Structures are given as C-alpha cells and as structure tokens.
Amino acid sequence: MMNIAVLVSGRGSNLQAIIDNIETGCLKAKISVVISDIDNAYALIRAKKHGIQAVFINPKNFATKELYEKELLSLLKQKEAGLVLLAGYMRVVGDTLLSAFRNRILNIHPALLPSFPGLKAQKQAFDYGVKVAGCTVHFVDEKLDGGPIILQRCVEVKEDDTEETLAARILEQEHTIYPEAVKLFVEDRLRVEGHKVIIIN
Numbered sequence: 509m510m511n512i513a514v515l516v517s518g519r520g521s522n523l524q525a526i527i528d529n530i531e532t533g534c535l536k537a538k539i540s541v542v543i544s545d546i547d548n549a550y551a552l553i554r555a556k557k558h559g560i561q562a563v564f565i566n567p568k569n570f571a572t573k574e575l576y577e578k579e580l581l582s583l584l585k586q587k588e589a590g591l592v593l594l595a596g597y598m599r600v601v602g603d604t605l606l607s608a609f610r611n612r613i614l615n616i617h618p619a620l621l622p623s624f625p626g627l628k629a630q631k632q633a634f635d636y637g638v639k640v641a642g643c644t645v646h647f648v649d650e651k652l653d654g655g656p657i658i659l660q661r662c663v664e665v666k667e668d669d670t671e672e673t674l675a676a677r678i679l680e681q682e683h684t685i686y687p688e689a690v691k692l693f694v695e696d697r698l699r700v701e702g703h704k705v706i707i708i709n
Contacts, residue, residue, distance in 0.1 A: 510694050511540040513589035515580075515597040520551025522595040522616055525683035526690060527558050535687055537694045540587040543580060545599055561587075567599070577604035584609075591693055594648065595686075601648050611700050613648040614693065616686045618678045620644060620660055625653035630675040639665055641674060643682045645689035647700065656705045658689045658698060 514523050523542065529535040542555035547564045555562040563583065570576040581604060584592065592605070594615040601613060619629035621644040624636075633641045642662040649655040661681040665674060692698050692707060699706040 510537045510590040511588050512537050512591045512593060512690070513584050513587055514539060514542045514551075514555075514593045514595050515599075516542060516544045516549055516551035516595050517546050517598040518549055518551060518596040520549065520554045520595060521679065522682055522686050523551050523593075524554055525687055526593065526595070527554070527560070529687040529691070531558070535691050535694065537591075537690070540589060541583065543583065545597070551595065573602050574604050577602050581605060581608055591690070593686075593690065600652060603650075606648070606650065611647055614658070614686075614689060615646055615648050615653070615655070616682050617644045617646065617653050618675065618682065620662065621646060621653055621657060630678055631671050634665070634669070634671045634674055641665055641678060643678050643685060645685055647705070656700050656703050658692065658705050658707075659685045661685045 516523055527539065530537060530539065539560050541561045541563060542551060543563045543565060544552050545565065545567050552562040552564065565579055567576045570579065592609050592613045594613065617629060619633055620642040624632040640662050642660055644660045645658045647655040647658065663678050663681055697708040699708065
C-alpha cells in the first residue's frame with residue numbers, strides 16, 4: 509500500500525477529502541504524515557483526529573529554502589512516501605523536493621489551468637468575467653502551476669454569483685477530482701509524455 513505525505517498550510521478541506529476516500533475504501537493508500545509550515549493550521553488538527561502523524565516544520569528555523577526542504581525530504585524518506593500531495597500548501601516547491609519526487613508531487617488549483625495561475629485564482633477568474641471556471645489537478649514542476657495536467661472539472665459561473673459563492677462551488681469539485689487523481693496515481697494509471705498526461709484505462 510502506497511504511503512502518501514500531504515503538505516498543508518491552512519484548513520485542510522482537500523486533505524479531509526483524501527482521508528474520507530481512504531477510510532471508505534475508495535482509495536487504497538495510507539497517509540503516513542501531514543506536514544505544515546504553519547503551526548496552527550487546522551489541517552494538522554484534522555490529521556490528528558484520524559490518527560495521522562501531524563508535524564509542524566517552521567521554515568524560519570532554516571537559513572535557506574534548500575535547508576528547509578532537506579528537512580522535509582528527510583521526513584518524507586523516513587515515512588517512505590511514494591507520493592506527495594500539496595493541499596493548500598502556500599509555498600513554491602523548490603529543486604530539492606522536485607528532484608527527489610519528480611512526477612510524484614500533485615497539486616490542486618482552483619482554476620482551469622493554464623488560466624489564472626498563482627494566488628486568488630477564483631477572484632482572478634471572477635474579476636475577468638469568465639463564463640466557466642473550475643479546478644485542476646496537476647503534477648508539480650519548476651513552473652508555478654504549470655506542470656502536466658491530470659484532471660480538470662468545469663464550474664459554470666452564474667449571473668448572480670459572487671466571488672465567495674463561485675469559490676464554494678469550485679471547492680466542491682476539488683473535493684471530487686483530487687481523490688480521483690490520487691487514485692489514478694496509486695493504481696499506476698498515469699503516464700507523463702512530454703507535457704501531456706495519459707490516463708490508462
């Protein structure tokens with residue numbers, strides 16, 4: 509059974525979606541550790557409630573990003589992580605982790621990439637006036653929100669939407685497609701060819 513590590517910074521609703529899918533048997537994997545760069549992240553509380561090791565590693569304790577990521581990497585190796593999930597992790601992943609986990613780090617982004625990368629993607633889409641928004645699960649590489657796309661889900665923008673109502677409906681879809689993408693990875697049904705992800709039936 510594959511060990512999964514989850515990096516978090518906030519409330520951890522996508523972490524909860526992954527936990528729920530594991531506990532119902534839909535996803536045959538184990539979360540071996542949840543790591544946060546924020547000491548009071550609610551995601552750590554979620555992990556503890558489900559008997560998952562929850563670890564706070566303070567980036568401010570390290571002189572460089574490389575040293576911080578080496579500490580992360582040491583824990584990931586100790587936990588024999590085969591997959592790393594970013595679930596509201598608010599740091600750009602650096603070369604140390606990327607090199608060690610090439611095509612083994614997934615992220616969920618609340619927009620239809622490559623449109624609206626970066627922070628506040630839902631607000632970017634709403635302010636732009638798009639008619640269709642959505643979310644994307646992708647592999648993480650050196651380009652911010654630019655890695656090969658695994659799954660996407662569209663969300664219609666309604667005439668009476670606010671930024672908040674749109675973000676809430678996008679989040680509902682995130683909770684569906686992130687576990688789906690993780691399941692595909694765990695079942696070895698993903699192949700990266702160039703910048704395209706092939707899903708094997």
